[in-house]
Amino acid sequence: MEYGQFFIVGLVIQAVLLCVIVLLHSAMRKDHPYRGFMKVLIGILLLSLFWLLISFIWQLKEGWISLLALPFLCSVVTEAPKKRVTPMHLVITGITAGVCAVLALFAIIFIPIPGLPAASGFWIPAGFYFVFTLWFGVWGALGGHIATWLGMSYFAGFTLHVWADGAVGDFIAPMVCLLLFKKLFRADPELKTRKDWVAWIISVPIASLTCGLWVHTVNLLFGVITWPFWWVGVVTYFLGDSAAVFIVGTPLLKTLSKYAKTAPVYVKGILT
Amino acid sequence: MSTRTLFLHLPKESPMTKLHPSLKLITLIIINLIAWIMEAPVPLLILVSSIILCFKIAMIPVRRIMRFFRFILLIVQAVLISYLLGSKIPGESVYITFPWGTYISETTLLYAFTMILRFLAMLFASTLLLATMTERDIVYGLIYLHLPYSLSFVVSLAFKTMGVFIDDFIKVRDAMTLRGVSFDKGSLLERAKNYASLGVPLAVLSIRRMIESSYVVAMRGLTLGGRRTYFHEYKFKIYDLLLLVFLGVLLAITLLLKWTGPLSFPGWPLRR
Numbered sequence: 001m002e003y004g005q006f007f008i009v010g011l012v013i014q015a016v017l018l019c020v021i022v023l024l025h026s027a028m029r030k031d032h033p034y035r036g037f038m039k040v041l042i043g044i045l046l047l048s049l050f051w052l053l054i055s056f057i058w059q060l061k062e063g064w065i066s067l068l069a070l071p072f073l074c075s076v077v078t079e080a081p082k083k084r085v086t087p088m089h090l091v092i093t094g095i096t097a098g099v100c101a102v103l104a105l106f107a108i109i110f111i112p113i114p115g116l117p118a119a120s121g122f123w124i125p126a127g128f129y130f131v132f133t134l135w136f137g138v139w140g141a142l143g144g145h146i147a148t149w150l151g152m153s154y155f156a157g158f159t160l161h162v163w164a165d166g167a168v169g170d171f172i173a174p175m176v177c178l179l180l181f182k183k184l185f186r187a188d189p190e191l192k193t194r195k196d197w198v199a200w201i202i203s204v205p206i207a208s209l210t211c212g213l214w215v216h217t218v219n220l221l222f223g224v225i226t227w228p229f230w231w232v233g234v235v236t237y238f239l240g241d242s243a244a245v246f247i248v249g250t251p252l253l254k255t256l257s258k259y260a261k262t263a264p265v266y267v268k269g270i271l272t
Numbered sequence: 273m274s275t276r277t278l279f280l281h282l283p284k285e286s287p288m289t290k291l292h293p294s295l296k297l298i299t300l301i302i303i304n305l306i307a308w309i310m311e312a313p314v315p316l317l318i319l320v321s322s323i324i325l326c327f328k329i330a331m332i333p334v335r336r337i338m339r340f341f342r343f344i345l346l347i348v349q350a351v352l353i354s355y356l357l358g359s360k361i362p363g364e365s366v367y368i369t370f371p372w373g374t375y376i377s378e379t380t381l382l383y384a385f386t387m388i389l390r391f392l393a394m395l396f397a398s399t400l401l402l403a404t405m406t407e408r409d410i411v412y413g414l415i416y417l418h419l420p421y422s423l424s425f426v427v428s429l430a431f432k433t434m435g436v437f438i439d440d441f442i443k444v445r446d447a448m449t450l451r452g453v454s455f456d457k458g459s460l461l462e463r464a465k466n467y468a469s470l471g472v473p474l475a476v477l478s479i480r481r482m483i484e485s486s487y488v489v490a491m492r493g494l495t496l497g498g499r500r501t502y503f504h505e506y507k508f509k510i511y512d513l514l515l516l517v518f519l520g521v522l523l524a525i526t527l528l529l530k531w532t533g534p535l536s537f538p539g540w541p542l543r544r
Contacts, residue, residue, distance in 0.1 A: 087425075087494045088486035094426040095485065098433020099478050102441070128475070146430055159394035160304035222308070223387040224351060228358035228374065248468060252475050265482045 127248020
């Protein structure tokens with residue numbers, strides 16, 4: 001298919017899907033349990049249309065696959081905070097960032113990947129900021145974002161590529177996990193029931209895959225890799241990130257969720 | 273006399289110490305953008321050479337770039353592998369054709385070289401700026417860019433927490449060592465499990481620090497909005513304004529030249 005035809009077909013399909021989902025959303029009553037999820041789908045399609053346009057400008061046919069990355073963030077915007085955002089939330093972000101930045105430095109120094117710059121074969125901070133995001137909402141994810149930026153930049157320089165690639169990716173990944181775990185599955189971080197475990201086991205790989213798609217599309221845009229290596233990068237990222245989150249994060253969730261819930265810093269929703 | 277920056281001791285006579293902190297951040301962003309926009313090898317080579325010259329002007333030893341030597345090698349390796357094995361950029365001479373369909377032409381080599389130059393430009397520019405900045409510069413730079421105070425507070429707290437977390441890590445590791453846990457002996461799996469067991473006490477300490485810090489912040493009356501005064505003040509001088517204008521003009525010229533063609537890659541459009 002010619003690139004122009006691909007663009008038009010993609011545009012038409014997504015426009016039709018968007019219209020259908022907007023109609024369904026408006027037809028649902030306000031307290032319908034899937035109304036929030038419909039907002040997420042609308043976000044997916046709006047951003048995928050945007051991403052389709054971007055990939056057309058850059059002649060990046062593969063870029064539309066990364067539409068999975070950003071749209072989940074839409075439901076953060078649609079969530080109305082029930083309590084005020086206070087300086088406590090900033091403290092959560094700052095301390096999470098400091099903790100995870102040190103872990104990022106450890107991971108890069110002790111478990112590097114030959115051939116991949118400022119990368120690690122076992123991204124230890126992922127276990128921490130995924131769990132902190134489940135406990136403290138978006139503030140944990142922001143901490144992970146700043147931590148990755150600080151940690152990777154120490155080795156790779158404070159470049160635009162590092163920020164767009166690793167730092168933004170490490171904000172997207174825990175947010176996707178949080179939205180799936182808490183919004184979609186409505187699971188408990190204490191992992192008490194089978195449903196909680198299933199939610200955890202499903203959310204983490206989806207989040208890692210989303211982040212892998214984002215990271216390697218950014219690498220593609222910056223010219224670090226070519227399309228044949230895009231798939232290799234996505235798969236290795238998916239496997240490595242998921243393994244680190246499961247190995248480091250699962251014991252933390254199981255052991256400390258009850259303690260975290262009693263802390264005044266615990267965030268029940270996404271923002272507050 | 274010298275000033276201690278993030279990476280080294282910088283002589284007080286260095287012109288970079290006199291720059292406004294927000295201008296240092298703006299310079300970092302603009303040079304990264306310029307490097308990302310450019311796709312022609314000769315202008316990128318000129319940009320890299322200019323940045324290295326700026327090291328001399330700023331009285332920063334050029335050998336400071338060598339701390340990133342390993343990363344530079346990794347980037348070069350990653351870009352070369354990706355483009356040599358995974359691209360199909362047509363040119364006048366095809367040197368090698370691979371069984372999986374990709375090939376190496378003279379345009380492939382030129383494009384790979386261009387991408388390497390782009391990364392070197394971003395890396396050297398960020399090293400130059402970060403070598404002349406202190407933590408206070410980053411925090412006050414964000415403040416003087418009129419970004420929300422919350423952001424500079426979070427970044428400042430992250431930097432402070434990094435040092436505290438390292439102390440916590442050493443204390444917990446030593447305490448566990450005194451109780452008979454060995455981090456140096458045993459198989460890789462045993463050592464990994466021992467290190468992973470550090471995660472729970474460190475997470476507990478992090479949560480306690482969050483609680484204590486949020487109480488401290490509340491007692492000191494920190495709010496998210498409102499007018500604030502600061503202990504240090506920085507004024508924009510004439511050379512700051514001149515540099516800002518120069519960077520703005522440079523960015524505009526770069527965009528214009530990219531749009532009109534001189535800064536595009538000389539191999540485009542692809543010759544078939």
